[in-house]
Amino acid sequence: MGRGFFINKTLAIAGVILAAGALATIIALSVVYSQAKAKNQEVQPTNGGTSPTTTPSTPTNPWDHYRLPDSLSPVSYNITLWPRLEANVATGLYVFTGQSAVVFECRKSTDLIIIHSNKLNLTLVNGHHARLTGLDGAVPPAIIKSWLQPVTQFLVIQLDGELQTGKQYELYSDFTGELADDLGGFYRSEYFVGATKKVVATTQMQPVHARKAFPCFDEPALKAVFHVTLLHPHGTVALANGMNLAPVNVTVNGQDVTRTSFEATPIMSTYLLAFVVSEFDFIRSPEGEKYLIRIWARKQAIAEGQGNYALEKTGPILEFFEKYYDTVYPLPKSDQIALPDFGAGAMENWGLITYRETALLFNNESSSNADKEWIATVISHELAHMWFGNLVTMRWWNDLWLNEGFATYVSYLGANSAEPSWNYTDLIVMKEVYKVMSVDALASSHPLSTREQDIMQPAQISELFDSITYSKAPAVLRMLSEFLTEPVFAKGLSTYLDTFKYGNTVYQDLWKHLQMAADSTPGLNLPASIEDIMNRWILQMGFPLVSIDTAKGTITQNHFLLDPNSTVDRPSEFRYEWIVPIKWIKSGTEQTPFWLQTKTDTHLPLKTSGSDWVLVNTKVSGYFRVNYDLVNWERLLTQLNTSHEVIPVINRAQIIDDAFNLARAKTVSTTLALRTTLYLQEEREYMPWETADRNLGYFFLMFDRSEVFGPMQAYLKKQVTPLFNHFEMITGNWTTIPENHLDQYSQVRAISLACSSGVPGCDALTTSWFQAWMKTPEKNPIPANLRQTVYCRALAAGGVVEWDFAWTRYQEATVASEADKLMYGLACTKVPWLLKRYLNYCLDPERIRKQDATFTMVYIAGNVVGQPLAWDFVRANWNHLFNDYGGGSISFGRLIEGITRRFSSEFELNELQKFIKDNSDVGFGSASQAVDQAVERTKANIKWVAENKDDVFKWFSDNSQTI
Structure with missing residues (x-):
């Protein structure tokens, strides 16, 4: 590794400062440049002729490729940045100015320097965008020409x-960028203290997005050391990855500013770089x-103690990961x-982790049990990345x-270590495994x-930042840890981290180290190498349906698809077969695990007689669904209806979820799936009710606009009444909070x-709470755990007066989690014009922050009254949303899924396909896959409704009568 490099401080300051006139010129150029980029135009011809308007489909020039050539490798950066926290009077734009010197080593001789630069205006020096010098006696070639290649986001130097x-050489550049509100690169965030x-x-x-902050080799494998200096207004504090050194007050071009430098970072990737300038306050661990x-955080949030919980849990989680790794x-x-x-929940920048307020701040009065869990989980996820990632x-x-998959998996372990009374590790099945299976069961x-x-x-x-990455990955890694055992898994991780620290890897490197740990552990008896087993789970999409015939003792596997008639056009070298670890129980007794290695096998212990039943996939440790012969299904249903506690709680949830999804795939009857919910009158645990709610929620999405809705609602009322009465009793008529973590969730679910x-009495309860709050706005009497539900129900029952009250409370909220609950509740009104107004607010960042626009629109689409309004709104404003909200501030995949999930008619399918066609010129960016999935899901919904509506109507009608 090359030595670190420091620019003379006087040069650093002078280089970053621009006179007012020059700054205005650069700002104007910035606007022109951004417009040119948006039109996919090149700023300068590459060959002296007319620039093409798009990148050739088969690039011939290295700058027309999206990957950097392998000729140069960065060693260190020295970056000085000066963000302006006030808008320029002439242009109204917020900007930052900066300079960067990157030391790089030439790995292969070349007459080109290609480095990432996006949405930056580089100051011309002697007609060129940068200055090149040689180090340690190296003689730099002269620059012939340089230009920006906006399509591939490069600065090219010939x-x-x-x-x-x-x-080694040093490339120096001055630049200006816009400190925009697009939530990507170096951007601005705003808040108010009073009216200020x-x-x-x-x-x-x-x-x-590092390339939007300074020119850099912006690929994860091109690690380097970073030296950062920030210039910032007096009264503000600057932070970066490294420890901040003592700030110095300086005067630059007549402006008094503070200069803060930071200790050099370890060698790391550009995407992990972070810096912040703010008026925030902090709390810290004791000396x-x-x-x-x-x-x-904001000074008010710190003063109110909202950071205390995060401070309390960060140390123990760090200590857990030190031991684990x-x-x-x-x-x-x-x-x-x-x-x-x-834009995201949080970001694992090394040494300076950035969060949404809801993911870090906890208020004892208004934050819920779910808020606390979310904070512990996100902190654990990000701290896990400090090593792995x-x-x-x-x-x-x-x-x-x-x-991401690894960080998600171990985040449950870290959070569980910080809050051992939660028994949190089992919730990965609800929060990750079953959530992603609905996506992974699609042909798309x-x-x-x-x-x-x-x-x-x-x-x-x-597009890779999706549920497959974040939820399927931890599901299969959890399965791997289960069959290796956690100590073996952790041992392999330790040697992996030690071998590759400060470097880069591919997934095969992890398999190798886990295999080494497995080979040194007697008694594992794996049927194949870890690579052979796991490649089947990561290199082909989907997962298996494992089918058990207890009459014959046979077991088979097939690729599970929600629509079995859909066409899978993605080839797989493994022919959609997996090596499947099988854990199982027979009539409540745990049995010896085994492996399913072929399409069909015979495992005679699965054969049963009499009243014995078999349940496969104990604790849902494997990433697959299970089907049984009808005799075994009936025995499981009998067990649920007579003594359901014999079946582990997580497997009671599994029976429900597997049955409903098998019914959607036409593997079992829909009535069989519905029968798994009959026993719920006796169920008090969270996980089975949560699973039933999700699956019945699909029925409500499909039928809440049809005659099926009445009997369906009556059935749910019959089943949930005992749960409601139970929690009313144990909480003293809702005056206390259940002690158990999951019981608190069950109480919310019950209401x-x-x-x-x-x-009876439920709406009166929620409305009375809300009315009491309206009478005394300064004191909210609604229990924190119940607020989101109460807000939703009260606003659904109310009108404009209630809505306006909630909107005012939303605008005035100083606790982010409370604002989120109100944001959700506001979407529950049944008044169409209020929903329309709320949608329009989504285009006004002064009312709805850009980070919240997606959630708000999806919440509204979840309302049966709001769904067509949200669909029309997104269609009418797609161009604006895509171009103005697309820089990291909106999740288009989440938006497309949310506004189309109720689609179940030919008319809606035609509208969706027309929407896709009409916006082909605009595009869908990171939502392209979500659009394909929406079409597939809609077609499957149409089929399912047509095939099941009559049976569903009859079943709910027959089973909704109270005896």
């Missing part, structure tokens, strides 16, 4: 000679503690900062699943890992389902 292999607007300059570099931990935390500090505007990083984005799903060459463009990279199905 030299009059070749760079020498093994020599405060501006925060902050970052989100993942996946390809002498093992870790220096600081929690940063058997590797010390590699940094001198851990800063965590809550931002008013942040940051210390050792994927080579390219096609292995993003490894980073995709494998976890793809070839590098298939993921090139920024939109293709962004939500009881009110939506018309249980």
Whole structure:
């Protein structure tokens, strides 16, 4: 590794400052440049002729490829940035100015320097965009010409000679960028203290936004050391990955500013770089503690103690991961900062983790049990990345699943260590496994890992940040850990991290180290190598349906599809067969696990007689669904209806979820699936009720606009009434909170389902709470756990007065989690013009923050009254949403899924297909796959409704009568 490089401080300051006139010129150029980029035009011809308007389909020039050539490798960066926290008077734009010097080594001789640069205006020096010098005696070739290549987001520098292999050079550039509110790169976040607007300059570099902050080699494998200096107004504080050194007050071009420099980072990827300038305050771990931990947020939030829970749990989670990885935390500090505007939930920047406020801040009065769980989980997820992802990083984005899937899996372990009374690890089945199976059962799903060459463009990279990556990956890694055992799994991770620390890997490297750990552990008896087993789960999409015939003792597997008639056009070298670990119980007794290695096998212990029943996939440790012969199904149903506690609670949830999904796939009858819910009158546990609610929720989506709705609602009312009465009793008529973590969720579920199905007294309860709050707005009497449900039910029953009251409370909310609950509740009104007004607010960031626009529109679409309004709104405004909200501030995949999930008619399918055709010129970016899935899902819904409506109507009618 090359040595670090520091620019003379005077040069650093002078280089970043621009006179007012020059700044205005650059701002104007910025606007022109952005417009040109939006039109896919090149700023300068590449060959002296007319520039093409698009990148050729088969690029011939290296700058027309989306991947960097392998000729140069960065060693270190020295970056100075000055964000302006006030808008320019002449243009109204917020900007930042900066300079960057990158030291790089020439790996292969070349006469080109190609480096990422996007939405930056580079100052011309002697007619060129940068200045090149040689280090340690290297003689730099002269620059012939340089230009920006906006389609592939490159700065290209043509030299009059070749760079020498093994020599190091320094590339220096001055630049200006817009400190926009697009939530990507170096951007601004805003909040108010009274009537005073405060501006925060902050970052989100993942996946390809570092190039919007400074010219860089913006690929994860091109790691380097970063030296950062920030210039910022007096009264603000600057943070970055490294520890901040003592700030110095300086005067630059007549302006008094503070200069803060930071300790050099370890060698790391550009997407992990972060810096923030704000007026925030912080709390920290006591002097002498093992870790220096600081929690940063708005001063009011810190003063109110909203950072206390995060500070309390960060240390124990860090300590857990040190032990789990058997590797010390590699940094001198851990800063965590809550931002008013942040597109993702959080970002694992090394040493400076950025969060949405809802993911870091907890208020004892207004935050719910679910809010606390979310905070613990997200903190655990991001801290897990400090080792897995940051210390050792994927080579390219096609292995993003490894980073995110692993962090998601172990986040449950870390959160469970911090809150052991929650028994949190089992919830991964509800929150990840079953959630993603509904997507992975589509023919338009995709494998976890793809070839590098298939993921090139920024939109293709962004598309990988989906539920397959975040939820399927932890599901299969959990399965791997289960059959290896957790100690063996952790042992393999430890040697993996030690071998590749500060470097990059591919997933095969992890398999190798886990195999080493397995080979050194007697008694595992794996049927094949870890690579052979796991490649079947990551290199082909989907998962198996394991079918058991207890009369014959046979077991088979098939690729499970929600629509068995759909065409799977994605080939697989494994022919959609898996090596499946089978854990099972017989009549309540755990049996010896075994492996299913072929399409069909005979395992005679599965054969039963008499009243014995078999249940496969104990604790849902495997990523597959299970079907049985009808005799065994009947025995399981009998057990549920006579003594359901004999079946483990997580497997009671499994029976319901498998049955409903098998019914959608026409493998079992819909009435059999519905019968799995009959026993729920006796069920008090959270997981079975949560699973039933989700699956019956599909029925409500399909039938809440038809005559099926009445009997369906009556049935749900009958089933949930005992649950409602139970919690009314044990909470003293709703005056206390259940002690158990999951019981608190069950209480919320009881009230939500009881009110939506018309249980007597429920709506009166929620409305009375809300009316009491309206009488005394300064004191909210509604229990924090119940607020989201109460807001929704009260606003559904109310009108404009209730809605306006809630809207005012939303605008005035100083606790982000409380604002989120109100944002959800506001979408529940049944008044169409209020919903229409609410949708229009989504286009006004002064009313609805850009980070919240997706959620708001999806919430409205979840309302049967709001769904057609939201669909019309998105269609009418797609161009605006895509172009103005597409820079990291909106999840288009989530939006498309949310507004189309109720589609179940030919008319809606035609509208969806017309929407796709009408916007082919605009495009769908990271939502392209979600659009395909919406079409497939709609077609499947149409079939399902046509085939099941009559039977469903009869079943609910027959079973909704109260005896």
